[in-house]
Amino acid sequence: MMKAATFQWLILLAMTAVAVGLSQASLSDNAILAPVLLTTLVKGRIVIDRFMALQGAIAPWRWIVLGWLVVVVGLIGFAFHMAQT
């Protein structure tokens, strides 16, 4: 179990590095939007399902927190996309 947690921690660190790297690269605002938001979604899911241990928890807690993550990140993506067009 702890091996999995250590692996997930390393994934979280790697995804943070990817997001920062993308923002430093000479890419357009549009080009970094989707990958950065995708890494945010994956990181959020790891924290919710693994660190908070909500995967397998009694409904509806997991779905409420995951739903919050998807709605907030989705609307942020929509707002940034709207600002670019």
Place this chain on the structure above:
Amino acid sequence: MWFFILAELLVFGVFFLAYAFARTRNVELFNASQLELDQLSGAINTVLLISSSYFVVRAVDQIRHDRSRSCAYWLIAAMTCGGTFLALKLVEFGAKIEAGISMSTNTFFMFYLGLGFFHFMHVVLGMVILGAVTLKAWKGGYSATSYGGVETGAAYWHMVDLVWIILFPLIYVLH
């Protein structure tokens, strides 16, 4: 505790969306102001909070194995990361104030300082909670059959981490 956590997430969610939609009307201002932020400090703070969350996971695992003292050590490691996060944040805020930046400078900095300080206060509260849990764990107040307090403190700390996981790319990375 979960109702409290959900209420907190809801409030942060509203602030995040307010920032994102306010930006649609001031894209150039937001992008120019964002360049004044210390992205490295934000990235280091992300590493610190993610690592502290991982240390809290280890603490919960230790108490499940009835290792109270080891649980306390992992919690101390998590709080060290949390304390460093707060120190870096104070340096970051201090630099902005020294540069004459305040919440009234412009809309971007109103959100940056407002959201940052709101999250900062949650980290402080999380540290207080983890401190109380650590003290009890150190004294052997939890066991493999009774560790609800450790799980509750852990859930709150992970919520603080989860919020930062969105706050960091939103304010420091996306442009």
